[in-house]
Amino acid sequence: MLMDIYEEYKDSGIDWVGKVPASWKRSRIKFLLSHSSAGVWGEDEKGNKDDIVCFRAADFDYSHGCLKLDNNTVRNIQPKQLEGRVLHKRDLLIEKSGGGDATPVGRIVRFNYDGIATCSNFMHFISVNKNNDDNYLFYYFYAMYANNVNVLYFNQTTGIQNLKVSEYLGQIIFIPSLKEQSSISSYLDKKCSEIDNVISAQQKRIALLQELKQSVITHAVTKGLDPNVEMKDSGVEWIGKVPTHWELIRTRYLCNLCTGNKDTINRVDDGKYPFYVRSPKVERINTYSFDGEAILMAGDGVGAGKVFHYAKGKFDYHQRVYNFHNFKRVIGKFFFHYIANNFRYIIEEGGAKNTVDSVRLYMIQNFLMTVPTIEEQYKICEYIEQKEMAFDTAISKAQHQVELLQEYKQSLITEVVTGKRKVS
CATH class of the missing domain: 3.90.220.20 (DNA methylase specificity domains)
Structure with missing residues (x-):
């Protein structure tokens, strides 16, 4: 796919977004959703029918936008508590409580587990309606986080950051048609996979x-x-x-x-x-x-x-x-x-x-x-000391390459989901 610019733009009124394609429709994130709910923590595993996999922020593989599946936490949750909280494919998981200076709340990943599962009470999950592309919205949330939009929507009173989810999901968004959303998300899937592969190679080199x-x-x-x-x-x-x-x-x-x-x-x-x-x-x-x-x-x-x-x-x-x-x-x-x-x-x-x-x-x-x-x-x-200098120089160069690639990935996602570049 080639990248170009749109013929006509309009002002979005959103600082981090700037101008958007004139054909994109104004909405709010919450209007693109069919379901929105906090998670639940329940009790310790009991070995009965109410045991269920419960994902936490510790399970986030944020660099790849998915969950790590190698060490699942099992909790015991009563059916009534679980109502409306079972996760499905296409759902997106947001960290709403916890965070820290290095990784503030607001990170988002896609639900990629094949079994029945829920998420903890420190999480919030959303289901995207059939008129919109969940993957496109994932990348939009990714761009918001990369541009520190999440920081505007949390409070921190006891050392724990809490995302004001209702306000966060109430933000104005300009969206293309479903067909264009799908084209954008497919393009970003391909490009991000290529970038992630290069980053992975550099990280392996650093470890070696x-x-x-x-x-x-x-x-x-x-x-x-x-x-x-x-x-x-x-x-x-x-x-x-x-x-x-x-x-x-x-x-x-x-x-x-x-x-x-x-x-x-x-x-x-x-x-x-x-x-x-x-x-x-x-x-x-x-x-x-x-x-x-x-x-x-x-x-x-x-x-x-x-x-x-x-x-x-x-x-x-x-x-x-x-x-x-x-x-x-x-x-x-x-x-x-x-x-x-x-x-x-x-x-x-x-x-x-x-x-x-x-x-x-x-x-x-x-x-x-x-x-x-x-x-x-x-x-x-x-x-x-001579050997250390040589190794440290090589490691520093590889780390710099990783940083540049990560910045490029963030910039690419932001430009595409806000219409600065057109996927065709």
Whole structure:
């Protein structure tokens, strides 16, 4: 299909839409629907006839405009509660409550499940009437979200965003004929699939580069840089063989270890010093409790056991962040590369869960490190930094390509559903 512009336009009176084709009809979104309803949550699964699949916002595959079907939630919902809330093909699901700064409420996906299902009370679903194309309306909602229209229709009083659904669906819309709606949605299906395939390829490339980067670092800190050096068995399965002249030493003998005494609420916007919490994000604070070289690991939370920061100078840190410092027989940067890339093996052995458990002191103190000579450590760190720079550059380029493709996809959808480009 080729793309052109329409012969004549008129002002829509809608800021984000601008001018629309003169032949498109003015309506309101709610008048294009045959059904509109909030979801229902019910009770825990009971193993009886009232059990039903219940989709949540966590099931949204928003980038592909559909539901993820690999981990369905089952709820027990009484027939009376379920009346008018069973989903059908062509239905569209809107997240009406929840959201956050990164993904505010208002996201929409198509219902693509083959069985009987409903959606949670944090969702709203709509059925498009037979005079309009549900797929076209999906893309229109997608364009609204991409242009931040949803932000104008929610309130946030208790930390949870709530979409004012009645007002959101009451918006004015200019629509083409059913035939043209179908042509537009078919065109966008094809183009978005092509774009998504390229994005997927780039994302796979990013994942591979990140995996290779980690592998290169792990090999360097456990095997060294000399491929011809004599090796010995380390006695540790995930380490394997190490150079004969290297030592294996537990962390407790290589540094001092302590935790901070601050909580996240102590952060200060534009504070004087870095404030390290249990995430990659560095907050700010007006106090410091440490001045020197340190490695910082999250002690619990979703990042438990992950080393997010190598720090130097004055800073403060969270009460559940471990601070490795005062290094002996190892340089700080070597310690950082080693533990940041290899402590995951302790997590995977079952000492703690990746997302919820805490990392205990004994787990860290007993962690085995391969320790080459100081001279080798400096060379290994220099090698790693060179490799990291090359990998990070390649990853950054691929990520930029993904961002450009996502922006192009949003722009294309917006231009087509608002009539800036004509599908023929």
